[in-house]
């Protein structure tokens with residue numbers, strides 16, 4: 001495997017960054033997870049746009065144009081001869097001294113890794129998965145806004161630990177007011193009476209690229225979809241529930257806090273969305289080997 005670091009490629013075992021890097025010392029950086037399917041990179045421009053928005057929000061100058069990063073991502077995939085895979089792009093404030101002050105950092109560290117990632121077992125996609133609602137609330141949008149895809153994931157990791165302690169793989173997170181926001185690494189949707197709802201991101205959620213794509217798919221399929229605040233009650237009593245994410249794709253949820261959702265198996269609308277998603281990803285995206 002060849003890993004990109006600041007414009008150069010290194011074998012995996014030699015792909016190293018400084019222990020003084022502010023991404024390592026302080027989580028001072030941003031990242032993206034991107035998928036390639038069938039020789040194409042899915043929604044690449046959208047991911048790169050969000051990467052630049054996240055960087056801007058933390059006042060991090062990536063020092064490369066969007067076009068350049070896109071080209072470097074494609075080169076990384078080509079060097080690794082991949083048709084499918086999961087890409088991780090990480091941009092940190094670079095290395096400085098042990099102090100917090102970003103002024104002492106040398107610039108940026110840009111890393112691109114092209115690999116595979118499977119976060120959930122395959123039978124969850126067919127039978128549905130169980131989740132819990134975590135007691136860890138989302139970071140407030142007026143502190144570190146969850147819209148920033150930063151290297152500070154401790155909030156989500158707390159909730160992920162709760163999930164694992166409860167014997168499940170994912171946890172749903174509420175904000176301070178008790179509104180449903182998202183999961184530790186996925187966005188959430190509920191279906192009731194044939195209509196889909198997902199929380200507005202201002203409540204404190206990442207503007208998921210898959211989330212936005214699924215909103216578009218639902219409209220295309222003429223299924224009513226709204227961005228609307230709701231509480232855990234609306235999850236417990238929903239007909240269907242599903243999560244979305246670049247790594248997770250579209251995954252049905254059939255149990256939350258021991259309450260069976262709908263009929264205890266993946267719902268009709270979830271299946272419709274998931275089928276449409278699977279067929280679209282194979283044909284849409286920037287071609288890697290032109």
Ligand code: PMP
Pocket residue numbers: 033156182183184185186187206207208209210211244245246247
């Ligand atoms: N929420 C969080 C906290 C995430 O980290 C992610 C990405 N893993 C998502 C939602 C899903 O976003 P996307 O569809 O852009 O991958």
